[in-house]
Amino acid sequence: MKKSFIYLFLFTTLSSFFIADHPAIELLEKFEAYNIETFEEKPFLHLDKPYYAAGETIWFKAYLANGMNLEPDTLSVPLYVELLNLDQGVIIDQKTIKLEVGFGNGEFDLVDTLVAGNYQVRAYTNWMKNFDSEHFFSQNIKVLDFGSQKEIAHVNDKMDFQFFPEGGNLIAELQSKIAFKATDQYGNGVDADGYILNIANDTIIKFSTIHLGMGSLNFTAFAGEKYRAFVRKEKEPYSKVSFPEVLQSGYSCIVDNLSNAANTKIYFSKSDDIAAEQVAIIAQSAGVVYYSGLINFSQKMVPLSIPKKDFPTGVAQITLVDSEGRPRCERLVFMHSDKVAKATISKDQNYFSQRELVQLKLDVKDENGNPLEGEFSLAVTDAFQINKALNSESILSNYYLSSHLKGYVQDPMQYFDLQNKQAGPNLEILMLTQGWRRFTWQDVIAKESVNTPNYFERGLSLTGNVKNPNGKSFGKPLSVTTILKDTEGNSRMLMGETDDEGDFAIYDLAFENSVELLFQTALGKNNRTSIVVLNDPSSPSFGNKNALFKLQKDTGLDSYLKNTKTDQDLLKSMLNTNQLLNEVVVSAKKRDPAQERVIYNRRNATTVQVGGNNVMSNYINVLQAISGRIPGVSVTGPANNPTVQxxxxxxxxxxxxxxxxxxxxxxxxxxxxxxxxNDVDKIDVLKGPAAAVFGSRGSSGVISVLTKRGNEDYDYSQDSSAGMTVFRKNGYNKAKVFYQPNYEENNLKRPDFRSTVAWEPIIRTDKNGKANFSFYATDASTQLDIDLQGLSFNGKPVATRMKVEVR
Structure with missing residues (x-):
């Protein structure tokens, strides 16, 4: 990783110069500390398609990358994935995904009664909750019901229009570039045109959008003038819009990032009232400063050339810092949109038949042609039913572009299309219109230390508080015994202690699906009636930074909804089919659940039954309970420390x-x-030959306590012991397996017109960057949309799409 420190004038390198004596060094030191304290994690979800019908399953693959180098992140293990209803502002479902070195997968099963509308899937870690929810990954989806064949979108003609002066401000008497953007109610760009009037009502300039509602114009504002702007959408009447304030003093810049492949050229200008001063230029990308240098700003305009070779692929921020250490002007540029990893999918035949096995080969290489090992996910959909163009976001465009910009980026993958000659110019306009979103220099300057109460989670956490029934603290530490019982009857016991205020925490747990949690609290050696409250981490607030895409009726949508409904109706009819069976008699010996927990034969033991006997619960402990009840067993001494023989x-x-x-x-x-x-079910006492199974350890006999909780059939919810509380808690999501029929082994007669033909969340390339995968085509004569995305182990996001014909 290189940093350039140079003193420049007229594009000429005059000397190597460190900025240690400039006030900007303090800003850089704060910036470095800020980035350490606000370490960025980047989640991404690859979904199988952009819209769903009620009753379907949303399949997703989860990726988590280090925001600095994009390598798979290993700091956080749980990833929280939520399904939100944007129309109602509520969370419909949440899954906790266990990441394995930054990778995981899961699904949301949509109930068939789910209300149609606008939904969002978002993902974040516990650490990310320290920051604004706009940093979370989110993707909007549409959920349809089977009456959705009509017009889907609302009708709203409102247009939003904004101007964006290059460098941040419009300065009087300085030549500037002003970008602009027009969007509809969905956040998508719309065609618009307009004009600017001066104080005398003369038309200074006319302008129009050129790409997805965006465009730019060259403009010089003059002191004493007042400007008004008017715009219209299509052929509608013009309306007045806000125009940037003209400042009398400041800095501006004009950037040329296209004419020279090796360097980014920047023309900085200052107003005449600013005396000659030494300014610093800082260029950083993903929190790493790749360039810093000084300029003697003695003229009105100074050009600067920054080498591109040292920068990684992605968004870079260039900032001018004045002699007092204040950021005065900044601009975003995109470096190396052509230097990204490539994935090639090849097939051995031009087309495939219905229900034929489709075999494909994957070859992944970096920008220099070197093979890449990594993990990838594959979604195959019927292109005649699902329009994947409604969401062109990918892990590549998200990690390199969208996650660095404010707001919604429309059709981001187009900017990485090497066949599109306008990709570069259009990307420059995008950089002008959508500002840096992760931080502002004001945040860096203002905060001495960033408050980060939410930690990196290495596992699931249980936190809570124990109080007296009167709501007050015990004022002393309490011992806490926690028993986790999973759905298969396996139990695990954990022991710990609260602090003086009754707070407790258990970290780094790992359990799947739903478990029962039993908390037993005690003060000293006595169980105390208490109230245990588990902290239920609240989900962060959410908004909608993405566009609500407009979904109109077409033949593909009609076909999709018809086929999905037919498939769901057929499945329901199969599940509801009843078949009368002949009488079957099953005989077996009565099961003794207690016998399954011990290795000795309980019939050879002398047993004291405790469970169900209210009198037994009055004894202080187990040994006092058996005293005098079993011949030959002697319990002597104080009750809290007796001797047993x-x-x-x-x-x-x-x-x-x-x-x-x-x-x-x-x-x-x-x-x-x-x-x-109250926890004891039975007490077994073994002596003589009955204890021989334990060898020398049982030579003095055995006292075996069988608890209620040790019984896999025990219902914790029926427990009412002092100091005991029962909860149910969801753990990691246990991912389901996507069903794919095998038509070679089973020629199913059931019609197959699935919209998601294949979903494979785990494809790993070898050291040569290669992998193979296959799936069966459906009954449809169609084109299959192959969507492959993933991340190499050395931090290269990969995305590619292709189509396969089925006849």
């Missing part, structure tokens, strides 16, 4: 205590004494 069993050194166990696991006597009697 099974009569007739001793060693050469005298009487010895038995082996103590809880649910089949050996424990110390202190643990046995701490067990709440």
């Amino acid at each position: 099974i009569r007739g069993i001793s060693s050469l050194s005298g009487p010895t205590e038995p082996l103590f166990m809880i649910d089949g696991s050996p424990v110390d006597k202190e643990v046995i004494l701490a067990v709440n009697m």
